[in-house]
Amino acid sequence: MPEAESKRPLYIPYAGPVLLEVPLLNKGSAFTARERREFNLEGLLPHCIETIEEQRDRAYLQFSELTSRMEKHIYLRSIQDTNETLYYSLLTHYLEEMLPLIYTPTVGEACQKFSQIYRRKRGLFINYEDRDKIDRILRNATRKRVSVIVVTDGERILGLGDQGIGGMGIPIGKLAIYSACGGISPANTLPITLDVGCDNERLINDPMYMGKRSPRIRGEAYFEFVDKFIKAIKDLWPNVLLQFEDFAQPNAMPLLKRYRDELCCFNDDIQGTAAVTAGTLLAACQRKGQALAEQRICFVGAGSAGCGIAEHLVAHMQAEGLSAEEAKSRIFMVDKDGLLSTDMTGLRDFQEELARDSAEVSEWRDDSGKIPLMKVIEHAKPTVLVGVSGQFGLFKESQIRLMAKQVSRPIILPLSNPTTLAEATPQDVIEWTQGEAIVATGSPFAPVAYKGRTYHVSQCNNSYIFPGIGLGVLASKAKRVTEGMLIAASRTLADSSPEVTSVGAPLLPALDEIRNLSRLIARRVAKQAMQDGVARERTDLALEKAIDKVYWEPQYRSYQRTSL
Ligand SMILES: NC(=O)C1=CN([C@@H]2O[C@H](COP(=O)(O)OP(=O)(O)OC[C@H]3O[C@@H](n4cnc5c(N)ncnc54)[C@H](O)[C@@H]3O)[C@@H](O)[C@H]2O)C=CC1
Ligand SMILES: CC(=O)C(=O)O
Numbered sequence: 001m002p003e004a005e006s007k008r009p010l011y012i013p014y015a016g017p018v019l020l021e022v023p024l025l026n027k028g029s030a031f032t033a034r035e036r037r038e039f040n041l042e043g044l045l046p047h048c049i050e051t052i053e054e055q056r057d058r059a060y061l062q063f064s065e066l067t068s069r070m071e072k073h074i075y076l077r078s079i080q081d082t083n084e085t086l087y088y089s090l091l092t093h094y095l096e097e098m099l100p101l102i103y104t105p106t107v108g109e110a111c112q113k114f115s116q117i118y119r120r121k122r123g124l125f126i127n128y129e130d131r132d133k134i135d136r137i138l139r140n141a142t143r144k145r146v147s148v149i150v151v152t153d154g155e156r157i158l159g160l161g162d163q164g165i166g167g168m169g170i171p172i173g174k175l176a177i178y179s180a181c182g183g184i185s186p187a188n189t190l191p192i193t194l195d196v197g198c199d200n201e202r203l204i205n206d207p208m209y210m211g212k213r214s215p216r217i218r219g220e221a222y223f224e225f226v227d228k229f230i231k232a233i234k235d236l237w238p239n240v241l242l243q244f245e246d247f248a249q250p251n252a253m254p255l256l257k258r259y260r261d262e263l264c265c266f267n268d269d270i271q272g273t274a275a276v277t278a279g280t281l282l283a284a285c286q287r288k289g290q291a292l293a294e295q296r297i298c299f300v301g302a303g304s305a306g307c308g309i310a311e312h313l314v315a316h317m318q319a320e321g322l323s324a325e326e327a328k329s330r331i332f333m334v335d336k337d338g339l340l341s342t343d344m345t346g347l348r349d350f351q352e353e354l355a356r357d358s359a360e361v362s363e364w365r366d367d368s369g370k371i372p373l374m375k376v377i378e379h380a381k382p383t384v385l386v387g388v389s390g391q392f393g394l395f396k397e398s399q400i401r402l403m404a405k406q407v408s409r410p411i412i413l414p415l416s417n418p419t420t421l422a423e424a425t426p427q428d429v430i431e432w433t434q435g436e437a438i439v440a441t442g443s444p445f446a447p448v449a450y451k452g453r454t455y456h457v458s459q460c461n462n463s464y465i466f467p468g469i470g471l472g473v474l475a476s477k478a479k480r481v482t483e484g485m486l487i488a489a490s491r492t493l494a495d496s497s498p499e500v501t502s503v504g505a506p507l508l509p510a511l512d513e514i515r516n517l518s519r520l521i522a523r524r525v526a527k528q529a530m531q532d533g534v535a536r537e538r539t540d541l542a543l544e545k546a547i548d549k550v551y552w553e554p555q556y557r558s559y560q561r562t563s564l
């Protein structure tokens with residue numbers, strides 16, 4: 001068996017059964033005869049020395065014999081926890097089939113059942129009680145350099161609410177996407193869950209629950225705890241890229257504001273979602289032969305994602321020539337109590353920014369004094385409807401039909417996850433609009449067959465964006481994630497929209513092109529980082545080399561022995 005010769009060997013201090021227990025290093029039956037001899041593995045493995053492709057075939061055979069999504073998820077996670085190179089080889093090879101099993105929708109159920117299906121350690125759990133020894137805990141995680149961290153406190157997991165430490169499924173899944181789609185080595189990633197308690201009664205009364213069984217720490221104590229966490233991260237890994245994920249609305253924006261100028265970080269639900277949605281909308285506008293600045297955009301769900309997307313679209317429209325005022329006048333934010341307007345009390349500061357002048361919309365009110373979605377559709381005649389409410393079936397037939405009557409080719413984006421919480425199914429939207437609507441969803445949906453045509457439904461999910469941002473940040477050694485970098489990512493996504501070959505062609509590149517897409521996004525993001533003065537200047541050639549250097553492929557390396 002020829003050893004991988006393209007890369008220099010790795011020097012490994014482990015041998016025997018211990019080496020087989022290190023997921024990042026284990027090669028299983030692919031250890032060569034020399035390695036088996038030198039690393040005391042003889043007799044510990046069956047005779048045949050296999051290639052990663054042969055191992056992948058066996059794993060896929062075993063995977064295919066499982067029937068339920070959860071069994072498949074558990075199986076894939078078990079491979080990740082025993083042989084990470086094989087896991088990523090499998091994932092990249094069968095990305096379209098496996099992404100929905102390690103990510104949305106299955107990851108939602110995996111978070112809900114996290115304590116029941118728990119098997120082996122992965123990532124770090126940092127308890128509120130451990131707040132004065134976070135530095136020590138971080139060092140327990142790994143002695144390696146950490147380049148990307150995804151952190152959650154589990155309070156708003158997809159649209160499923162508080163999952164406590166079960167939320168860990170999300171950082172694990174997101175980082176798997178960084179590696180599978182963005183070429184970030186899993187050796188340099190770390191999923192973290194902050195355990196500050198849990199307010200989900202069902203979970204903390206479940207005897208299986210493995211987290212802290214007490215109400216969530218809130219207020220100043222919570223922010224002091226996160227401050228300590230951030231300080232410990234900055235001390236140990238000052239150049240890390242930190243992604244905030246699935247924090248609940250009261251904390252998501254305040255945490256981002258608190259730390260965005262302190263370390264290289266971003267909030268994926270606010271900023272990653274904004275970038276992917278802008279890219280998707282730009283692609284849809286190209287298809288309609290219109291500018292983004294011409295659209296009237298209605299959001300249902302004025303939370304972290306909704307307001308994050310809206311602010312980012314305002315920046316794009318300004319780049320297209322509108323003033324901030326003009327751009328905001330094209331945005332309509334509907335939350336539980338109807339359209340956000342300036343007379344409402346109790347709005348969060350980021351919602352106030354997007355509230356409509358109450359005098360201007362006074363005629364829109366219904367008998368209860370509120371302005372429900374239907375009234376907004378009637379009066380504002382939106383061309384785009386974005387669902388980020390976490391509420392299944394919120395878009396009603398009458399509303400979508402009215403949109404299609406008022407404007408040509410309405411753009412309808414039910415973005416809530418997982419699939420069971422989508423505001424509408426693509427099948428319904430296509431039928432209600434007689435095939436006119438341009439649709440993309442947060443979770444994957446099968447193509448829709450309607451009147452002899454096939455409509456492909458692209459997945460407008462931040463997973464299209466953050467792997468490329470991560471690669472771009474690492475390659476350019478960026479110190480911050482700027483608004484310009486996010487805009488560059490959106491534009492690259494829109495520019496990669498496939499040629500229209502037929503009605504119903506997908507808006508976004510297919511998943512099997514996502515690795516290439518990530519490299520394109522990385523290039524533009526890195527260049528923008530340089531222009532924004534947050535990254536070291538490099539020539540195009542040096543940047544390309546830096547991307548190649550960071551980019552990790554799931555292939556085995558040759559090992560040489562060294563002492564600890
Ligand atoms: N496709 C994607 O890439 C992403 C999708 N999402 C999804 O978006 C949803 C919301 O996420 P966040 O904004 O972070 O949560 P959030 O909790 O900050 O916001 C949700 C908002 O929806 C509002 N809402 C609830 N019921 C409503 C109703 N009947 N009518 C109008 N508004 C209603 C809530 O009051 C809240 O303001 C989740 O389901 C999440 O999975 C979030 C991030 C990325
Ligand atoms: C996709 C994602 O980040 C979410 O639904 O929260």
Ligand SMILES: [Mg+2]
Pocket residue numbers: 158245246268269
């Ligand atoms: Mg999220």
